Amino acid sequence: MDEVLALAFATSALLNAVLAVLAWRRRSATPAATALAAAFASLALWSATGVPLNFPVSPPVHAALTYGSFVGILGSVVSLYLLSRVVADPHYRPPRGQVVHLAVVPLLVLAAAATDPWHHLVLTRVTPIPQAPWFEVRWGPLFWVHTLWCYALLTSAFARLLHAWWRGSGPVRRQVGLLLLAGLVCTAGNVVVISDPAVFSGRDLTPLSFTLTALIDAYAVLRVGLLRVVPIARAAVLENVRDAIVVVDAGGTVVDVNAAGRTYLRTRCPDLPVDPVGLPAARFLTARALGDLPGGYLSYELEHASGLHLDVQVTALRDRRGRDLGRVVVGRDITEVAQLRAQLAEEAVRDPLTGLHNRRHFDTAAAQLLRCAAATGDPVGVLAVDIDHFKRVNDTHGHAVGDLVLVEVARVLAAAERRGDLVARTGGEEFVLLLPGADEEALAVRAEQVRAACAALDVPVAAGTRVRPTVSVGCAVLPHHGADLTGVLAAADRALYAAKAGGRDRVVVATAPPTAPVEEPRTTPAP
Template structure:
């Protein structure tokens, strides 16, 4: 009768084979599938050889051969397990590493084939039809190599688990557990080696391991994808991420940070900025300025976020600086703001923007005592232009008047279209006399406008009213006074400039 251990070993072989076949179907879509399948098939070979030892006890040659056949499966499991852990941690098994992994199984097969002559691996003795098997020094060397390789793989997995995103960390725990269980069984078997009828527990533990992988493949799908590490996340981010220690020395920087700031590894950003590479000064400015936007020498606009790090007891552990290039976003934002404050036809500021700038200019004039004047212009007989030539020609006339105003607007001044055919030129720092001269220049230049039409060339004139802000006056008072002066110019015959309180001048 077969023992319980041998029955369980055969069951472990069946479960391992079934799991290996399931996993192998993913070999084209997952880099984890092939090493896991090899691991399962190696475990199946190992467990099968152990299970059949009872059947072959009556045959001395068969028993010896099965003892030899146990170890190639063990070598396959060991190499495949390490291969699996390497891939699981996001690495790629190089050609050189693959060749090195094959050295052990190759040498093992050669040693087993020649063992009857040197018995340095297994010491086989036949006593009355019973096969007694002992171990030699090469067996211990083989076992030590397997333990070290499995341990190295588990260490890789645990180290990668720390770096993995939280949602994928359980994958490493399951993999390490499934690889550790058979190793524990093998260690227990070795400790029991002094007993004559020692049970070999490794295949039994393989059943547990194979059951874990079977469950994972059926419900967890761990062989489908390689877990994502936080390093991988940082590497694909477009944001520049720089990690500093409490002294300001760069501990880490992702590729985006290197592309933006240059090589920062080991740089101490709290040193004199002039002693650092020029790109690194951007990071220094970011630390000094704190959260907000920062414009570099090249004109790039960076959105900067500075986050202090603390340890479990609240002590400073470092700083994370995240910089995002928002140059294009800021350009689009400025463009949208500009579109919201500009007149679509003439490109001048609209009434809303004028009111904001006029209010600010009035406050500044009241605080500084500097004069503030406005010139309000209106196109003469504009309705007749629209009636005679159409609104298309009328729009061209307004656009030309807007062009003249824009070209005549100096620094600190504002030109705007109030609506219809009315325009305003805001003149901070000018008294009424200087403002009237500017209005006369505008009137002269507008008289030179010539817009082609089907019936000939359309020429227009403008009437202007000039007013200055009086002490205690409001922006609305200023515009109303300029409007009254403009109507005075209209009443005096048009194509004139009227200054509030002064005679109308043609």
């Protein structure tokens, strides 16, 4: 029987050692591998110290091996705790205070075990049992303090693994479930032995639970693919995705942000900490992203920063009972799409030849401009511009030259445009300028400037041949020459026709429309 138990210890030690090597080789693939390798190595050491104890040894040797097993015990407990943290959150990195705690407490326990022969606070008594290579061990107060600390860590580890299992998908739940089962098996065996060392006639059967734990862990690693899926999936997806992802809890606190999210948030808030987890989301997310979610979903576009456009999707998070857990805010960079849309929208309101606004845009923008002028009571000047003898240019030199003349005249008109003005090509060789705030006198000055600039054009069309276009300009002012856009445009057109009839290359200002005579009331003489 003793040889069988020794073999069980040795088998457990060897199996855990092999698994430690396998896990260590995969440490670059997942952050869980390092903690898992440390756990396997600690179990291997713990099992190995139990092999000699199944053969006759002296009490000092038995005590020394027991003290040595504390290295494996503490290592396996700390490693399992760290493994549970990494499996539950792949971004977990122990803070400095926790690192100190997880290192100092085991070192103090090991120091107490090393000095136990002088104070006997770890092992109060080690008494041989007759006719067997076993000993009755009485645990001291420091042992129970160490045991409570270990089981506090294990309880925390099991709670985190259970939470990860509850929230995980099918493959994740299966893998985390195997970790839970493995941990519970060895823990149960150890609890039985610690509670009553003589329950199995003084025999320590903990190696059996160790062996079962090693077999379950081996199945999880070699057959189920623990290291291939847990927990690299979340890190690979969230940290490498280009979309910004921010997770906010029900209280409005940020609980997770991926790398892209941190980058985008700092473009809006340069003073934001490197890791905004734990900060109020209202500090850097818009009220719309944090507002009501009708139907549990909201999608909109946002200019997150100057020149940076995002497509924002907000999804509510709820548990199985429908209780609000928070929300996920996902932002995708659509700057190129937004710029393309803006470009297409601009092209839709531009004349493709001259680059001036077209008639469609003119009608819409002019109506809005006149509404604003009506609200302030300011006048609006209108210039109707027409290129003289343009048909003759096309007939003599061809349409290519005609297009060139149109472009040059449009360039002059665009140069004459001031802030708030509206310039458009409304027909073949016809243009209209709206000049807010220009009265009749100022309008005549601007019109003459336009006419003179066009008359100064000298367009080369062929070797030794040039075209010198001129324009006729009709002027009208709203509300003096018309009560609305239609009326003032008609007045400007009449003035333009007058300029054409007067010899072209000139400016004519519209005259005020005639007013109807007021009839005097008639009186009828009394009969």
